[in-house]
Amino acid sequence: MASTARLLVPLLVAGGGIAAALLLHDGRWLGLDTGAAGTAVLVLTAWGALFALGRADLSAVENAVSPGEWRAWIGTVFTAVAVAYFVSKLRVFQGADLLHDPAVRAVTTRLVTLLVAWTVLSSMLDARWKHRVQRDERDAEVARQAAAWGRGATVAGIVVLAVTLGFSPADRLTWATPPMIANQLILLVMVGSLFEYAASALRYMADRR
Template identity: 45%
Template sequence: MSLPRLGFVGLAVVAAFATWLLLAGPVRVLGVDTGNAGVFLLMTAGWGSLYAISRLPDGGIGVAMSPGEWRAWLGLAFTLVIAAYAIVHAPVFHGPPLWHNPDANRIGRNIVMLLIAWAILARVLDARWRRGVQRDERDREIEARGAGAARLALVVILVGYALLLSFSPSERLDWAVPPLLGHLLVVALIVSCAFEYLVVGLGYWRDRH
C-alpha cells in the first residue's frame, strides 16, 4: 500500500474514532469531555485530509476527481456527522432554557465548533483550488442543482415540522419545548446542507463516469 493511501486510511480511522466519541462514546474519560475530544479529532482529520489532498499530483487538485467533487464529498461527510451528533443528542434540549441547561450548552457549543471548523476548511479549500482551477459552466450547473436540492429539502422538513405541530393533539406535544424546537430548526439547516453536498457530489461523479 502506498504512503498516500496509508495516510488516507489513517485519517479515516481517526475520523471514525472521532465520530464514535461524538455519537456513542462516554461523556467523560479521565476527566476529559469526549465531545470536545471528538470535535478536536474530527477537525484534525479534516485538516489532515486537506494536507493529504494538497500532496496529490497536479498541485493537490487530484487527477481522479475535480476540486468541486472533493469539496462535496468532504462537506457531505462533515455535515452527516454534525447532523447525526445533533439528532442523537437532541433529548438534552428537552428541558429548561439553555442558560439553565449545561448539557444542552455543551452539545450546542460542540455543534457550533464543528460548523465553524467546516466553514473555515471549506474556505481554505476554495482559496487553494481557485488559484489553480477555473470554474466552468459544468461546475455552475452542478452547484445550481445542489442549491435547488438544499432548498427543496429544507422546505420539505419545515413543512413536515408544521404539519406535525398543527395536527398533533396538544397532549402529545409536551416534548415541543422552545429549546428543542430551536435545535430541530438547526438540524433542518444542517440536513439541507448535506443534501446539497450529496447532489453536487453525485453530479460530479455521474459526469466523471
C-alpha cells in the same frame, strides 16, 4: 497521484465515521473526553487530507477529484457528523434553560467548534486552488441540482413539522417546547445543507465513472 487522491475520499469518510462514533458516545472512556476526541479526529482527518493535497501536483489531483468535489465531500462529512450529533442530543433542549444549562452549553460548543473548523478548512481549500479555475459550467450545473435537493429536503422537513404541530392532539405535544421547536428548525437547515453537499458529492462521483 490520481489513485492516491481518490483514496483520500474514503479515508475522509472513514475518519468522519470514527468522529461520529466518538461524538455520539459523548462521555468518558478510559479517562478521555470522547466528544472532544471526536471533534479532534474529524478536524485532523480533514486537515490531513488537505495537507496531502498541499504537497501534491494540482494537475494530477484535479484529474482525480476536482476542487468542487473536494469541497462537497468535506462538507458532506462535516455536516453529517454535526447532524448526527445534534439529533442525538436534541432532547437536552426540551424545556431547557438555554442560557444556564451545562448540557445545552456543551452541545452548542461542539456544534460551534465544528462550524468554525469547517469554515477554516473551507478557506484553506480555496487558498489551495486560488490561482486556478475552481468553477466551470459543469460545477455550476452540479451546484444548481444539489441546491434543489437541499431546498427540497428543508421544505419537506418544515411541512412535516408544521403538520405534526398543527394536527396532533395537545396531549401528544408535550415535547414541543419553544426551545425544542427552535432547535428542530435549526436542524432542518442543517439537514438541507447535508442533502446539498451529499447530492453534489454523489453527482461528481457519478460523472467520474
